[in-house]
Amino acid sequence: MLQAALWGVLVSARTGSAWIGLLTGVVSAMGIAALLGYFHLRLRSDLILTGIALNIFCSGSTVLFLYLFTGNKGISSGVKSLVLPRCDIPGIANIPILGEIVSGHNVLTYVAFVSVLIAYYMLYKTPYGLRLRAVGEHPQAAASVGIRVNRVKMVALLLSGFFAGFGGVFLSMGYVSWFGRGMTAGRGFIGLVAETLGGRSAFGALWGSLVFGFTEAFAATAQAFRIPAEFANAIPYIAAIVAFVAYANRRRHSTR
Amino acid sequence: MRSNVFELVRTLVAVFLSLLIVFIFIVIVSKDPVRAYRLFLIGPFARISRLAEWLNQSIPLLFAGLAVAIVFQANQFSIGAEGQFLIGALGATMVALSFPEVDVIHLLVAILAGMLCGALWGVIPGLLSAYGLKEGDNLGVLVVSLMMNFIGFYTAYYTINNHFRDIYAGFMASPFIPSTSYLPFLSARYRINGGLVIAFIIAGLVWYFLYRTKWGYEIRMVGTNIGFASFNGINVKRVIIYSNVISAAVAGLAGAIEVTGLHHRYLWQSMPGYGFDGVIIALIARNNPALVPLSALFVAYLRTGGRVMERGSDVSAEMAMVLESIIVLLVTAEALLNLWQRKRLKRKVSQR
Structure with missing residues (x-):
């Protein structure tokens, strides 16, 4: 999330597009997830300890890059980063009270609710979701019917990095318009x-x-x-x- | 069972590799990488004031490492040292400010109060992980102890801000404590915290406790095999509670020593991060209290080096954090050196 929050801000400032910022942020979060997967699955490190180490890595390296690109170690308000747009839902936006509550939020707020549906569909309605759950339930049994356990685990980690990336980008490009150290x-x-x-x-x-x-x-x-x-x-x-x-x-x- | 020599070599290789990776990082980031790297690696030795900074920095880290080593030996993934540290510092400050100014006793009471407050803060996660969570729920222990850090920070912040605030300080801090509660400096000129001695003594005591007493043995047994431990009549829940409380007392003591030995007031406006620091240090020391001082000195050296580098070049001090995390990653990667180990085994076999 920290990586995503940072890179979203930095890249959106550089390219002038909030969407490219979002994309880079999400990809950077998936990169961290891939590292976690590589260390845990390939080098058989302890998942929790590796997670802790990567958290430390991110809180250190984000400040490092923040300083490198903005010259400031606390907050990115020096660069002109962009914010993802707010979204008005046509029709509902004009209804009093309900319109105020439901409409006009950041676009990622809606993405969040939609991704619940997507995650649900993926986990429970697709063959791959079934496999993924099988690996979580009983890895040996899953392996015995020919599922490549480690590959599925890796995909799961990448997906979790994908969603976490959206969370991070929302923090720095929706919730507020800057990146702050340790903002998660x-x-x-x-x-x-x-x-x-x-x-x-x-x-x-x-x-x-x-x-x-x-x-x-x-x-x-x-x-x-x-x-x-x-x-x-x-x-x-x-x-x-x-x-x-x-x-x-x-x-x-x-x-x- | 792996040999200790192998473990040591593995750690050293991990450290060496990480230093190499960080050098690559610095080359990418810096305009004058060699200078930056030199400052990072040997900067702390260049001046006595930097040496003092290094030693002072290593004291809380040493305590944090010990605190984490105790709970990790019981296989409890608790990182609550940070909250316990702050509550310990709070307790010591409060008592130092309100207790009558009697020589020696004043200091002792303040330090004991810090220890006690830290220990009490450790009772909560201890009870929760013994009775509140499922046995062996490491994630639960981690989350609960982490949340306790935030709660401890805000509790201390609230107490100082509303009841013990020095209104003349330009920031949120308590008034200075009376000089009868000062822990003497090792060197007053360079402000080297006298707690260094205490830290080393405590490291010895914790080692004795874990490896030479019944309670310590029980902790290690629970850590190695929880089922075997309870089968042999060890009260696992009790062990989980007292490992948490003793670890918390050590962390609380660290807070008390920072207050009485160095800052002479409560001044933490943000979280110092000792919980995760403790994990790093305990991991590098392989949870062995006898090695924790070395590992704490090493990590503190990196931090000081990082700061020297920041002052003297264009690379920021957080490079030290990046380096530490890479070391942890490589140390925990079980399979990393398996190849090398296998080769060595083959050679041994072929020699026979």
């Missing part, structure tokens, strides 16, 4: 919680993400209710712990 602030891990909370399915991830989106939005407005900003900022993380533990317990009881 643990969102990758929150995404993990959201997905676990949603029972590892596409629609579950949607609900999980909505819950966390709500806590973040609540944190942003909490000062209006005279809640100290520090506590408000901590709310999404507290919610993540509660959700994770609650989910783990529910699953444990249901399997007994």
Whole structure:
């Protein structure tokens, strides 16, 4: 996500096209995913530790490149980067209240909701999705019927990099119009919680993400209710712990 | 079982390869790569003030590495050292500011308070990973401990900002603590933190604890084979809890020492990143507390070198972070040196 957020900004500034920025951002995220795949699958490194190492790599190298191209180590506001356009849905945009809520969001917001459908379709309605799930469920069994387990795992990692890339680009080219060091602030891990909370399915991830989106939005407005900003900022993380533990317990009881 | 020599060679090869890769990075990035690289590698030795910076930087890293090594030995992927560090620093600052100014006792009480606060912060992830999560749910432990870091940071920030804030400082910091609670400097002229000595002593104690006591043995047994451990009558949940708490106490102590030994106030406005640093250091040291000081000194050296390079050339200090992450990648890549190992085995076999 960090790589995508950075390269989206840098490339859009250089080429003058937000879309090329988006593309580069997504590709860079997939590149990191490919590295993770190579180290985990080919060189048999521990997935979690490699993930941690790549996270560190990204937070270091993004600042490095940011400094190289903008001369600033904290924020990219020095370069004129572009923002992806907002989208008005014809028809709905003019309806009061509903129009305000549903229409006029960043184009990636709609992409996010559509990709839930795409991911769902891919995972549950295509042969490849079936294979992918089989590999996750029982790799040996999948291998015994001729599925190339490592190749499927690699594709899965690349796809996850693809979607994470959109997330990163949204942060720097939609949510705000600049790249800041460490701007993801643990969102990758929150995404993990959201997905676990949603029972590892596409629609579950949607609900999980909505819950966390709500806590973040609540944190942003909490000062209006005279809640100290520090506590408000901590709310999404507290919610993540509660959700994770609650989910783990529910699953444990249901399997007994 | 792999031999220790082989592990050492593997680590050294990984470090060497990473240095090579980073040199390529620098060549791409810099206009004067040789100069930048030289500053990076030998810069810290050029001046005594830089040596002091290096030593000071290695202290929290050493503690973080020890804290992570303890939980990793129990195979708990906890990276909560950062939050525990901050809460420890907070506890030490609060106590140092409110306790009567008695020589020696004041300092001891402040340091103990930091340790205790850190340990208490470690009770939460300990209990959660023992009772809240499924056994062996490494991802769960990782996520919970990571979230605790953010919560710890905001808790400390809130407390300092609202109750202990120095309104005359231009930024968010506590007032300076009274001088009776100062940990003496090793060298006052270069401000070398006296906690260095404590850090080395604690490294020895942690090694003794893990390899020479019953509790330490239990931790290692749970880490190697959780099923075998519980089959042999070890209370796994208890081990998970106390490994977390002891690791947290070490991290809290680090916070207390940073406050009493160097900064003399609470001044963390952003997260220092010691959780992940601890992971890097523990990994390079292969979770062995006796090797953690070396590995912490090494990583701190890279950081200092990075900063020297940034001041003296056009490459930014984050190159050190990139280098560390590449080392970790190569160290964890099990199959990387298998080829070499296989060749050596063949040679041995053919010699017989």
